[in-house]
Amino acid sequence: MAHKIPHTLSDAAAAKECENPLPPDGIDAIAPIQVTRSAVPDASEYAAYLAQIFSSGHLTNHGPFVDRLETALKTRLSVPHLALCANGTLALQIALRASGLTGKKVITTPFSYVATVSALLWEGCTPVFADIDEETLCLYPHAVSEKITPDVAGVLPVHIYGNACDVDAFGTMAKDAHLTLIYDGAQCFGSAYKGQSVLNYGDYATCSFHATKIFHTVEGGGVVAHSPEAMEALTLLRAFGHHGDVHYRLGINAKLSELHAAMGLALLDGVESRIAARAKVRDAYDAYLPPLGLRRPALRNDLKYNHAYYPVIFDDEKTLLCVVERLNAKNIFSRRYFYPALNTLPYLKETQPCPVAESVSRRVLCLPLYPGLEDANIERIADIVKNCLS
Ligand SMILES: Cc1ncc(COP(=O)(O)O)c(C=O)c1O
Numbered sequence: 001m002a003h004k005i006p007h008t009l010s011d012a013a014a015a016k017e018c019e020n021p022l023p024p025d026g027i028d029a030i031a032p033i034q035v036t037r038s039a040v041p042d043a044s045e046y047a048a049y050l051a052q053i054f055s056s057g058h059l060t061n062h063g064p065f066v067d068r069l070e071t072a073l074k075t076r077l078s079v080p081h082l083a084l085c086a087n088g089t090l091a092l093q094i095a096l097r098a099s100g101l102t103g104k105k106v107i108t109t110p111f112s113y114v115a116t117v118s119a120l121l122w123e124g125c126t127p128v129f130a131d132i133d134e135e136t137l138c139l140y141p142h143a144v145s146e147k148i149t150p151d152v153a154g155v156l157p158v159h160i161y162g163n164a165c166d167v168d169a170f171g172t173m174a175k176d177a178h179l180t181l182i183y184d185g186a187q188c189f190g191s192a193y194k195g196q197s198v199l200n201y202g203d204y205a206t207c208s209f210h211a212t213k214i215f216h217t218v219e220g221g222g223v224v225a226h227s228p229e230a231m232e233a234l235t236l237l238r239a240f241g242h243h244g245d246v247h248y249r250l251g252i253n254a255k256l257s258e259l260h261a262a263m264g265l266a267l268l269d270g271v272e273s274r275i276a277a278r279a280k281v282r283d284a285y286d287a288y289l290p291p292l293g294l295r296r297p298a299l300r301n302d303l304k305y306n307h308a309y310y311p312v313i314f315d316d317e318k319t320l321l322c323v324v325e326r327l328n329a330k331n332i333f334s335r336r337y338f339y340p341a342l343n344t345l346p347y348l349k350e351t352q353p354c355p356v357a358e359s360v361s362r363r364v365l366c367l368p369l370y371p372g373l374e375d376a377n378i379e380r381i382a383d384i385v386k387n388c389l390s
Pocket residue numbers: 087088089090112113115116158184186187207208209210220221
């Protein structure tokens with residue numbers, strides 16, 4: 001892992017320094033292109049589920065559709081236990097509680113969506129940041145091993161962009177150091193490593209079924225667990241900590257509703273075709289974008305990838321800001337996933353430097369990617385990127 005820190009800018013106004021004027025493309029206004037577009041099921045299919053919910057009157061509190069979706073997902077992912085819940089943030093929080101990590105020191109990555117760290121803080125954990133691997137952008141096992149102290153109780157790596165972490169190294173490390181291993185798999189539904197769902201690794205793995213994800217329930221999430229006891233704990237935690245009149249422990253409301261579960265059931269069958277359609281968009285970007293001046297994160301060997309994102313890493317932040325500004329001017333909206341590096345959040349108690357993550361987070365941009373993004377628009381986006389590079 002090279003710790004090379006390229007030139008960076010902190011001020012978005014630096015984009016104004018973009019030197020090369022954009023050549024006219026003959027198209028002044030197009031409908032906005034967002035970084036992603038949520039999958040929606042066939043309206044009549046969802047309406048059929050709604051009709052059943054309306055007639056039973058069972059809207060929430062672990063109804064038949066949540067049950068059906070839990071079973072369908074467990075089969076599809078080949079995981080032993082899955083507790084569906086209201087979103088991926090609560091999934092992280094109840095996994096931390098169920099595993100006993102609440103209030104303890106947990107090593108995690110500075111390169112993720114903010115929910116990874118906010119869930120830790122919300123659970124009273126102290127995040128210990130280790131740096132990322134510059135190639136895969138996942139938490140770097142060697143950097144984690146250097147942060148292990150007797151009072152560290154767990155590790156929370158993130159399968160960033162749907163790429164698998166080094167699960168072999170983390171599995172061994174957690175076993176040897178007696179650490180609880182929870183993966184934040186919010187982005188990795190549909191990815192498999194060595195033939196197994198990426199969500200099947202670790203003591204727990206959490207997922208997000210937010211509307212922007214490969215598979216979604218509008219809002220939703222889940223925790224994969226590996227023992228009946230862990231599943232029982234999650235079941236209690238997500239529903240106020242009680243069964244009937246018997247109160248076992250402090251819980252929260254993290255239940256998924258029947259309307260949300262129905263959306264998941266209506267979308268589940270189309271997952272593979274949506275992933276294939278995303279792969280086509282990836283291929284088109286790969287063909288249009290130049291090999292020099294930008295880099296793509298390396299995918300782990302033996303990974304079947306879900307094509308959740310199309311991140312590009314520029315040599316410097318100035319180029320990134322130029323691209324963002326010019327895309328915006330054409331009604332095209334990329335996203336700075338993931339910026340800023342989470343070790344620099346202003347509400348953290350202490351500063352823990354992570355130079356690789358800080359540098360990458362200033363230079364990485366996700367280009368629009370969703371099934372059906374037209375080839376002509378992919379070419380236009382690539383042209384704007386190329387123009388800022390030259
Ligand atoms: C890495 C990561 N963790 C956690 C979450 C939180 O999931 P949710 O939005 O379902 O609460 C997200 C959501 O995008 C995420 O990307």
